[in-house]
Amino acid sequence: MSTKLKKILTSFFLVLTLLISFGLGTYFGKSRVVCEICPPQEIDFSLFWEVYHKLQEKFVDKGKFDIQKMIYGAISGMVKSLGDPYTVFFPPEETKRFVEDVKGVFEGVGMEIGIKKGQLQVIAPLEGTPAQRAELRAGDKILKINDTETSDLTVDEAVNLIRGPKGTEVTLTIFREEWLKTKEIKLVRDVIEVPSLKWEMKDENIAYIQLYQFSENASADFRKAAIEILESPAQKIILDLRNNPGGYLEVAQDITGWFLEKGKTVVIEDFGQGNKQEYKAQGPGTFSDYKIVILINQGSASASEILAGALRDNRGILLIGEKSFGK
Numbered sequence: 001m002s003t004k005l006k007k008i009l010t011s012f013f014l015v016l017t018l019l020i021s022f023g024l025g026t027y028f029g030k031s032r033v034v035c036e037i038c039p040p041q042e043i044d045f046s047l048f049w050e051v052y053h054k055l056q057e058k059f060v061d062k063g064k065f066d067i068q069k070m071i072y073g074a075i076s077g078m079v080k081s082l083g084d085p086y087t088v089f090f091p092p093e094e095t096k097r098f099v100e101d102v103k104g105v106f107e108g109v110g111m112e113i114g115i116k117k118g119q120l121q122v123i124a125p126l127e128g129t130p131a132q133r134a135e136l137r138a139g140d141k142i143l144k145i146n147d148t149e150t151s152d153l154t155v156d157e158a159v160n161l162i163r164g165p166k167g168t169e170v171t172l173t174i175f176r177e178e179w180l181k182t183k184e185i186k187l188v189r190d191v192i193e194v195p196s197l198k199w200e201m202k203d204e205n206i207a208y209i210q211l212y213q214f215s216e217n218a219s220a221d222f223r224k225a226a227i228e229i230l231e232s233p234a235q236k237i238i239l240d241l242r243n244n245p246g247g248y249l250e251v252a253q254d255i256t257g258w259f260l261e262k263g264k265t266v267v268i269e270d271f272g273q274g275n276k277q278e279y280k281a282q283g284p285g286t287f288s289d290y291k292i293v294i295l296i297n298q299g300s301a302s303a304s305e306i307l308a309g310a311l312r313d314n315r316g317i318l319l320i321g322e323k324s325f326g327k
Contacts, residue, residue, distance in 0.1 A: 048074075076154075085115040085155060086327065094156055097163070103216050108163040109170065110192040111136060112245030113155060114301070114327060120150040120158055123325055124243035124299030126194050127212055130187045136174070138243060138299030138325075143182060144173035164189045196221040199229065207234035211255075214247030214303040219254045226258055226286060236291045239311075242321060246302025249279070256310050257281040261288050266310045281310075293318050301325035 039045070052070075059065060072091045079089045090098055100106040110129020111122055122140040125131035142150050145161040153161075162170055168189050175182045196218035199209040207229045211218070229237075246252075249267070256266045260281040269277045294308050296319055305324050311317040 080154065088154065088156060090156070097159070105191070105193050106163070107166050107191055108189055109187045110190070110194070112301070113142065113158060114325065115155055116325070120153060120155070123301050124245045126192065129192055130190055134185050134187050136185070137176065138297060139177070141175045142172055143175055146171050166191050197225060199225045201232060201234065202238065205233050205235040206238060207232065207236070208238045208240065210240040211244050213244055214251040214255070216248065218247065218251045222255050222258065230286065237287060238293055238295065240295045241300045241304040241308055242295050242297040243299035244304040245299065246304055246327065249303060249306065252303035252306045253279045254282065256307050257283050257285065259287045259292065259311055260314050261285045264314045267306045293320055295321050296324050297322040298325055301327040
């Protein structure tokens with residue numbers, strides 16, 4: 001075979017190989033679409049995109065056309081349509097604020113709020129804050145924040161209006177069951193540093209523990225308090241969860257472990273369709289033999305109710321006070 005013919009055949013096979021490779025790549029590329037989170041094929045988003053394009057085409061004030069804000073708004077609307085005030089979407093700024101909350105340092109008036117029976121209300125004023133000094137109570141209904149009515153606000157929107165720099169003012173229009181009419185209460189915002197707990201001896205052998213919230217630091221703070229209680233003459237414990245709005249589930253699980261034997265059920269999360277997650281006491285169970293009573297009120301919510309419920313269900317611990325928030 002001549003050198004010229006060899007070159008022609010080599011070039012032909014090279015081109016053929018490239019064509020076959022390209023063809024196979026195209027076929028498999030079409031059949032295997034790679035995406036980080038693929039859109040569900042069964043949902044028709046054509047109306048969504050039709051409205052989006054109409055807005056681009058027809059909306060008068062182009063300066064308000066913030067695409068990122070529109071995306072967050074669409075996601076928030078989707079979540080809000082479920083009608084559950086405790087299922088929410090946090091944009092980055094609100095996520096930052098949430099992290100500040102659980103760390104226990106932020107600027108505001110110092111109270112936990114929530115929606116109950118369709119009405120924004122105070123869950124609990126926090127210890128030593130402007131809200132507590134203004135004598136706001138759990139169950140107070142918040143009708144207006146400054147000039148904004150709260151009837152259509154989410155909890156997060158309300159929090160954004162109430163929060164603000166230290167030294168600035170916010171006016172809340174409040175209604176309380178025993179009042180004949182609403183009252184406007186003016187509060188001056190401050191830096192809120194929320195302690196997780198305090199404890200002291202009552203009489204000769206009773207340790208009184210007041211848990212303010214299940215914050216990021218609460219587990220370590222409780223461990224420190226527990227060591228001090230063990231070194232004291234305490235034989236009984238009063239656990240005060242009044243006006244405790246909750247916090248981290250894992251922190252509640254950890255603190256509950258001081259009062260229950262290891263392996264006892266703390267709470268079960270039911271996601272439906274048989275999908276459940278069970279949280280068990282991890283120990284050390286140091287106070288599992290101590291006589292205990294728990295104090296609760298309308299401001300005891302979320303993780304507070306988990307701790308109180310776990311001790312009542314597992315040990316028959318007496319709960320004293322009012323019906324809790326129910327979150």
